[in-house]
Amino acid sequence: MKQKTKAKQLTAYLLGVCFLAFSNISCSNDENNNGANLGNGDVSGIITDDQNAPLSGVTVSVNDVDISSTTDASGSYLLKDLPIGKHIITFSKTDYQTVSCTVAPNQWNDGVANVSTSMRYAAAKITGRVLDAQNGKQPLEGASVSIGGDPVLTNSEGIYTITQLPLDNYTVTISYGDYNPVSKEVKIDDFIDGIAQLPDINLGGEEILPGLTLGDLKTCTPWMYNEYRGGRNADNYPQFDWSVDYMCTLDMMGNWEEQNEGTTMRVDESKSNGVDYDNLNTFIYGRKHITEDNKILTVFARTHQGPAIWNVVVVDLSEAKPQAKKLGDNISFQDGSYKNFTFDLSAYIGKDVVIAIGTYYSGEWVQLVLRRISFAPEAVNGLAWLPGSPINDALEELHMTQEMVRATMPNERQSFTGITTYDGRKDRDEYVWAYRDWNKTGHVAAFWGLTSITKDCDVFTNEGYTIKTRGGNGIVSTSKAESYLYSKFAINDNNQKLTLRARNFGSHPTYFKLIAITDDMNVKYLQPNSESQVSELSEGPDGTIKFRHFNGDTGHPENYGKFVFDLSQYKGKNVTLVLAVYKGEENGDENKVTIYSIDLN
Known part of the structure; x- marks a missing residue:
């Protein structure tokens, strides 16, 4: 039976505070009328649970003599030949709260004393994880987690577990050093199968948006x-x-x-x-x-x-x-x-x-x-x-405006991959998780902006991320791009060179441009230097780069074409780089730039 259901049944029985350690509960009159040499007698009783049902398997022990018993199916027990006088009798059972009762001399009648009590279910747990909001949400070890009694401490993974709890409502307080403590409410209905799983707690920073601190x-x-x-x-x-x-x-x-x-x-x-x-x-x-x-x-x-x-x-x-x-x-x-x-x-x-x-x-x-x-x-x-305002007549077909260039924020990364490690092709519903994985790998499509003008992309090819042209004839142009990627960089001593590793497919060449645009709208078409390693490479019309290079796969990255561009002329400036593909000749095929990597160094 789910403990969540049991919790609702027990609500009326759960009163008072939660005992995390040994509990001394006086079940009877504990007046000390202990006399000397009063003889021996028996102590018996019935132990029930917090629903007043008989509780079997309870261990019954006496504090000062080596006499013990265990309750039977009716909840009954018997301690024989116990010296008449004052004793502390303890009742314990796994998953229940330990109870201790005092039997005093005046409770014995003709050598028999009755001590009965009820034991409270106490196998529930509260667990969760504490993260350090001032240290990149790393697990926080040694944080104190308390519900009013002795606290527990988080382990090296930031995880805490409070055990042996009755099903009840609790306030969990987490504290650490001079960080502001955080309190979370736990209701009875939060326990499922006896466990209340709390969401991650970010300690060390006040939440500004739900679940997010200023550091986040x-x-x-x-x-x-x-x-x-x-x-x-x-x-x-x-x-x-x-x-x-x-x-x-x-x-x-x-x-x-x-x-x-x-x-x-x-x-x-x-x-x-x-x-x-x-x-x-x-x-x-x-x-x-x-x-x-x-x-x-x-x-x-x-x-x-x-x-x-x-x-x-x-x-x-x-x-x-x-x-x-x-x-x-x-x-x-x-x-x-x-x-x-x-x-x-x-x-x-x-x-x-x-x-x-x-x-x-x-x-x-x-x-x-x-x-x-x-x-x-x-x-x-x-x-x-x-x-917005066109950059110039030659770039009007990009649908990129002066405002877009100026408003683009400088990219904080310098290295990008075109390879998708999560296979989004296997299921149409899976592609979103392949996209999400891009953030971890520094994928070019997650960290560059994409504008598809007349043609979509090949996203998950084994060889890399692909921007491409339409197929067919009658659409030739080296001034009207089919699609492009763009990103802005603040050029300094550490990123004055851009290296593109790429290839294409088919028997026909691909035409592309690397366009550099400064925030004052100075435009240049960049050509790779003479060290570029490409099978066939030449300068095409309107500043395009014409190339054919059909080699390279994830197992042989050294085989991709290598295009190296000098950015040193933009040192100390922001420059927006546009990688655009064009249908440069009549050949009936889609023409592609398949990106393995882009690196600035």
Whole structure:
């Protein structure tokens, strides 16, 4: 029988405090009328549990003489030939609270004393893990965990277990050194099969968003780019095809899911103690630097069921004591069609903030479906390209604006892989976990922004991540890109050279460009230096790089083509690098750049 059920049955019986150690409970009058040489007698009684049922197998012992007994199926016991006088009799049984009773001389009648008592079930456990919020959420050893009696200490993995508990309501208090203590409530119904499993406790930092301290927020995933797309339905192919759905690589808390329609913020009923319109329940979040160029946030969303009660919450990391602040009143939204919601971030221009978008718990099961999160100087209309000023006429077909370039945050990484270690190809529903794995491996698609103009990507090829052109004829252009990746870097002594390891497929060449754009809109098409190791390499029209190189796989990384670009001219500046692929000749095939790695050094 589940202990959760038993707990409800026992509620009426569970009174008082919980005894974690040996308990001295006087069951009878303990007045000391002990006399000398009163002879011997018998002590008997019936032991019951906290439901008043007979309790067998209880060990009955006497403190000062070597006499003991065990209760039978009726809960009865008998201690024979016990010297008449004062004794402490102890009743013990595994999974029950030990009870001690005193029998005094005046309780004996004609050489017989009766001592009966009830024993309380005490095999429940409370367990969990404590993490150090001031040390990157590492397990915290030696933290004190108490429910009012003697504390237990966390082990080297931060885990604690409080044992031998009656099923009851408890307040668990966790403390460590000069960290602020944290208390969590445990209810009887929290015990399942006798165990209450608490969520991780972050000690050493006050939670600003649910489950997240200031340290967590300062190190969360940055939203470096100007838009993030969710979902796997190609309703505006290829911009919203599953292969370009990378919103699900971002940080999330609560009960979320990747659905056909979008990245979905549901509600996590297990986290809620009731209706709560003040604390986000399930949310997506990230760091963002706000400027004039990205001050308007547009959320393109719909609902499943509902209405969804949701909002955007901002944490200003520059404040002396950062707090979570809503952008206006909560939104009640129920619509199966997508709708744009705009939020003005002008108050945070020039600041680094954390932005969280999510649902509140209203007592109902709801799903807020996020199709796109975008940032621009003005509101975005539906699935349209981001608004702004063209960089120049030659790059207008990229749909990249001056505002996008300036607002892109510098990339904090210098090494990227194109290889997916988690096999997302085996199941359509598994691809989201392959995407999530990119964060661990430094995958190029998780840390560079992607814009698919006319063609989607090959995401999980064994040889690497692939951007490509359309097949067919009549679409040749070395000025209109088919798709591209982009990222901004602050160039210094440690990253003045970019090395691209890549290959292509088929019998035809691929044309691509590495475009460098500074924040003042100076544009250059970079060519690899003469040391590049590629089978066939030449400069094509309009600054393209024409190459053929069909060798290289994960087992032989040395066989990939090696393109080396000099970035030293941008030392001391921010430069946005655009890796774009073009349909450079009439050949009927898709032409591909398959990326094994990108490294800056």
